Amino acid sequence: MTALTIDRINKRYGNLHILKDISIPIGQGEFVSLLGPSGCGKTTTLRCIAGFERPDTGRILFGERDVTRALPEQRDIGMVFQSYALFPHMTVAENLSFGLEVRKVAPADRQRRIADVLAMVRLEGYDKRYPRELSGGQQQRVALARALVIEPSVLLLDEPLANLDATLRDEMRFFIRDLQQRVGITSIYVTHDQAEAMVMSDKIVVMNAGTISQFGSPREIYERPASQSVAGFIGRSNTISGKIAEALGQDGYKVETPCGSIGATGPAGLSKGAEVKIMIRPENISTRSQAASGHQQGAGAEEAGSGENVLAGSVVNSVYQGSANQLAVKLGSGDRVIVDVNGRNPLEVGEQVALRFAARDTWLLAS
Amino acid sequence: MTALTIDRINKRYGNLHILKDISIPIGQGEFVSLLGPSGCGKTTTLRCIAGFERPDTGRILFGERDVTRALPEQRDIGMVFQSYALFPHMTVAENLSFGLEVRKVAPADRQRRIADVLAMVRLEGYDKRYPRELSGGQQQRVALARALVIEPSVLLLDEPLANLDATLRDEMRFFIRDLQQRVGITSIYVTHDQAEAMVMSDKIVVMNAGTISQFGSPREIYERPASQSVAGFIGRSNTISGKIAEALGQDGYKVETPCGSIGATGPAGLSKGAEVKIMIRPENISTRSQAASGHQQGAGAEEAGSGENVLAGSVVNSVYQGSANQLAVKLGSGDRVIVDVNGRNPLEVGEQVALRFAARDTWLLAS
Amino acid sequence: QSSLVVPTYGGLWAKFWEENLLPGLTSATGIQPQLDVGLGKDFVAKIRAGGDRSPYSIFMGNENIAAVLRAEGFFEPFDLAKVPNAAKTFPQFINKDAKGIRAIVSPIGLAYRTDLVKTAPTSWHDLWENPEFKGKTGLYQIGNTGAVLFLRLVAELFGSGPDDFDTAFTKIKELLPFTQASWSGEVATALIRGDAIIAPVDWTEIMTLQDKGAPVAIVAPKEGVLAFEQSFNLVATGAEKDAAHAYLNYILDAKVQQDMAKAFYTSPSNSESVVDDALKARTPIVGPRMAEIKSYDWDSYVDKAAEIADRWNREMA
Amino acid sequence: MTGATSGVEKTIWDRLFTVLVAAIYIFLMFPIVLVVLLSFNSGEFLAFPLEGFSLRWFEALFSNKRFLDATLYSIQIAATSTIVNAVIGTLAAIYVARHATVARDYIRLIMTAPLLVPEILTAIALLFYFYEIRIGTDYSIGIQIGHIVVTFPYVFLNVSSALFNFDRSQEEAARSLGAGGWMTFRRVTLPAIKPGIITGCLFAFVISFDIFNISLLLKSLGSNTLPLELFDYLRFNFDPTAAAIASLSIFMTFAAILIIDRTVGLRSLRF
Amino acid sequence: MSAVEAAPRVEGRSNRGSTTWMVVPALVLLIGFFALPYLTIITMSLREASTRAVYGEGFTLAHYTTALGDFYIWGILGRTLLIGATVTVISLLLGYPVAYHLAKSRSRWTSLLYIFVLSPLLVGLVVRTFAWMIILSNNGVANQALQAVGLIDFPLQLMNNSLGVTIALTHVFLPFVILPLLGNLQAISPDLAMASRSLGASRMRTFWKVTLPLSMPGIQAGTILVFVLSISAYVTPAMLGGTGGRTMSVLVVQYLVDNFRWPAGAALAIIMAAVAVIFVGLYLRLTARAMRRLP
């Protein structure tokens, strides 16, 4: 049974069709992330779930209960607003206390829970401050704490960590996930950080321009994206265009490309001759200087039967990124491929390289 | 000559000492990032530079000119506010037009520049909207565009991309950097995203609790952090405690640890017997299942003279992250080490592994 | 070139001054006056504030109000030689030593609702004696000259004379509860609405109402009538004394008094003014009947005015 | 308390609330409707019951030059007071809210003091003072100053309260874009506090238009404001001409608001 | 002592240039044409009474001591304050729902509603008061309506007492709470109410805990205006109050205008102003705590 069902909702602002037939089923205690480009309708979806906007059509169910027309306060939700929406006339402690008072939590208990959650968001000692006396990130953490401290049955988080540094983000992520799992809170998390979504979510919804592009587990979405736009949006990806040369049973295919024949994995049922794009994630490509590898320039393709593909190319750009250098490699076919190499072993621009990747690390997308 | 000099400024709010003797010299056209935990004083520093706050002591120079007491509008700055601070009664186009009108740019020219910058931030067609009719990320891009369109001589950016998805962030980064370099704008960039700081900056300032922990190039800061807190803040890092056993000339050392002797690099001048922490970045550690590597459990340390270290440990946690799995490995010494392995080849929790890293990939930090 | 400022009241008065009186004055005397419309009491404030430079050279106001400024020394006697029409004025309206002339007179009688009153009043005593009027009487409040006039009348009717205020207070209290009005228009309103069915009001007010068809009438009680007397005074600190005399003389002119009576039902103060029968039927207090008007001396009242106002406030509630 | 939030069902409380608000509107409108009815009444008196429909009181009004003159004089005085106070009241409110450090409370006290004393006393005080400093009452300067003084606090108070709600980072944004104090004020602060200024000005205008005692004592010789003229008129002619004046001002305001609404939109005024 | 209490802001020293000029015109106006004239008046209130001059030669506190020792005057003062407080409270109770409704309204008829709100101000004071007399008098519209439907047999005394004054003042001063409140309510981000309700607070609670405290500046400005205007109103109590609804300002006008007792009248007016200042001051003290929390 789903704990929260979003059933074909539509929402317009005047002429603008903002949400188009959005349906999301969410199980009890599941953590679902909403991912999508800025302006695609994530916040609007959350506001419909919270009850701040009424969908023009469609229903929202909490369990069996149709809440489409229920008041926000009847939904037992907690929400972190993208704009924080802290109460400016209340101290931090009062902001946190608010939801607990509504729930008639005893004062002593309230004190304790506020102290606990403040410690979690690393704001011990800030309880007497007013929101205007806090930095941006501190305000954001108060907003987060305010939604969490009430331990609602549904948690709606709208980019709750956007203004935090990596260390805090890590801690907060852990803290959110821990509480959510411990209490069994069904959560919807809007983030622009895919890595975050990957780490935290049971399911991910990828949205685009008011529609749902894909709904699935992080692994499904990352490894088997439904479309090139999903692939492009979630993590970095490279694509090489080609045509199905042969279906190898199961989900294996041989693909004919300008760089030669490549062994690839893809959804079942692609027919011979179909135009496809081979997607490969940068981290699945290993790179060697051509000189070292002994391969010839321009050669390359599948090493017969091994499931390993080798392509030749030349480095056209290299960016230092701390943990890694990101290289742009131009293939013989003209396709540009992004790969990572260890930051300590940079390859020079202009150098010839061999790129190696396994067939099972690829995924075929319909063109 | 420096284009912008922050000279020992101090700032208090009431009893709270927010900025403590901050000094930053910034060259003409340089791009400097401010990094630091939430609440450390980044926004306050920007506000002092912009002239919204007057430092209690210290000076701010633009070139040779002391602007400590100059009005904000006399400084030719552009600023992106953490809270956006868009003008709510103006459309997007009017928001962008404001700074150009102040600069008496001719109407036709104004039109063109607004259209250009709107295209850059991917908001073509949004010019007639009011801020309240935009999503969070769209508002943020308007704030960014408003600061950039005037091409000021000093650009102050306070987490200008915090609410954008990865794809947009990439584009915006490129756009900012491109404009900044083309026009030669001296820029100060506050971000909580270290990778971003690494990619974009000429220099990075790491702040902590109102003081500057380190000031240097991205590479310096990443590879040779001044302290454990900087190391911990910039990128993920592992540390293993030990004592200097021998100085090997240059910056090489042999360090005695509970896991054995480890070859390491460090700042010159560490004396024998000094307590140190060996820092190793996760991406510089390669991991193999112990079974495969043949090493014995608990063994490990430097492979004589090779500059390679090998440590044994067991996997205690594994997190799927899309492009990689992040493993926590417990060493014989009890230290926990984070390492990355390819997401397709997960190691199981409980499995014995050998960790291998080069001496030149380590850095010694004073304990 | 004279710059005489002529103070007067609003409404019908202002209209008459503007359209009739001032053009006449100019053609008669060559004076080009400036009209200043006010309430009477504001003229007092301005003369006081003006100190040695009063904006007015001539003052117009109820005699009891004029008495205040006179006591304070702001007025000086007229030179009656410069006011030939004074000789034709009923002498009761010329103060002793020409310290003020009450040039415009609006008699006050007992007005009542013809449709709501069965027995029309004939005497001031009817206010006390006719049970129909109990609780339905309208009076002026103490700020209005009408109230002090009534007070002195009652003192005279029931007590030892117009200064027997104790008796007057006792008797008037017997009329409580009564509606109190700030000015004649308010009394008229109360009559129209039926909140009061009888009240002492001036003829001017009641005739105007009758003209509009209201069911009201006014009688002159047998004991005599009261009157709003517009007292003209020469302001000592004014700059246009000759013009002031000329103006007063023109006001007292028989024709002018006649026109005023037509315009707003005052009773001509000039003994030579002619009132036609139609008008006389409606405003009977003219000519020889002017003697029925009870005029009081206000110069001595000035010292008691504050105390009496206070007492009225406290007791008439 | 409830209200029309999007996305929620109308409850019984919403409906009760609507009824309550409607009742308050009726209370607000009732005497006004009465006045309008009376102005079209053919009867002679400003009283009920109504006798028939007639435009005679409007004719009477338009043929009365004193009323028209007085109306113009009142408009002129009220408009001048409003404009002067809009400027100096707004400036003072901003100064007190933002910049005053020393003596802030004393400055505020004096800014609101004209509200706290009876108007008639202020009128007498000014009357004396004007004669002392030889301004007198020969010209309109006296009454004008009186009206400005008495209506000043309305603008000051309303702008002060509007400044409370204003997010100052918008001003900082404007300055970061190079706008000087004046431009920042005109383009950013002013639009934000406009509702307060409009409300304050509205009050100032209406109060100035209605003031009696100040006008009575300070008016220049020979002129009259509308309330004085009306009062004088009603003392002697208790007829519906006064109601006709009131109706006219209602109609003109209706027209003005509707025109503003159809042209620039009332929202842009943001009362 | 102030009419609107600003939250103490941690201003720091920021770069804003010299701004003193901004307050200069207002200070010139209020010192030059208010404070200085009032010095004369204060002096006058200390002069002996006289019927032979505007005021007597000597100085005395008698006007103050007499007034303050007089129960009659205390009674009127008490009634005045009571009327002021009642009008203020009722105006707020009636005005808040209207302001709230108007702030949220997206109806096309909003402009009409604005006119409704402004309507009491559009009809001059004198005529409006007449309208109230027509409604409230013994034979007035209200009594006739009530008698017609059989609710009462005898006319209710609706005017010539505090009741009539209170009704008419509430009517005309309603816009003075509605408009400041409206501006204030419109400036509050709707997200805050949403945040409150997302935390489970009912609309009632949201109103009490979030909307109401945030609208304190509007409430304060509006109620102070109404209170001060009510206690100093003259025409309405003079015309509708009769003897049963006489207020301080009616008394003051009578002293000053009808009886030309300037020294005593000035003293009375100054007492009244002082009481107003004290009351407003107490009120500010009461509300200051709430205001200080606002940004």
Ligand SMILES: Nc1ncnc2c1ncn2[C@@H]1O[C@H](COP(=O)(O)OP(=O)(O)OP(=O)(O)O)[C@@H](O)[C@H]1O
């Ligand atoms: N008005 C104020 N009163 C008291 N303390 C304040 C005030 N404003 C800011 N602070 C404190 O000053 C410190 C620095 O704030 P600042 O906004 O500069 O932080 P920051 O580095 O920008 O943080 P973040 O990354 O969270 O935006 C914070 O700890 C904050 O709590």
Ligand SMILES: Nc1ncnc2c1ncn2[C@@H]1O[C@H](COP(=O)(O)OP(=O)(O)OP(=O)(O)O)[C@@H](O)[C@H]1O
């Ligand atoms: N009041 C409004 N009127 C018109 N369009 C609106 C309004 N509010 C939002 N929109 C539009 O609706 C779309 C969806 O907005 P929403 O806030 O849901 O986006 P989002 O996915 O949360 O984006 P972000 O990541 O930038 O916060 C946006 O394109 C926005 O421009």
Ligand SMILES: NCCCCNCCCN
């Ligand atoms: N109808 C309003 C008139 C106010 C009159 N005040 C002046 C005082 C004269 N008694």
Ligand SMILES: [Mg+2]
């Ligand atoms: Mg959003």
Ligand SMILES: [Mg+2]
């Ligand atoms: Mg910040």
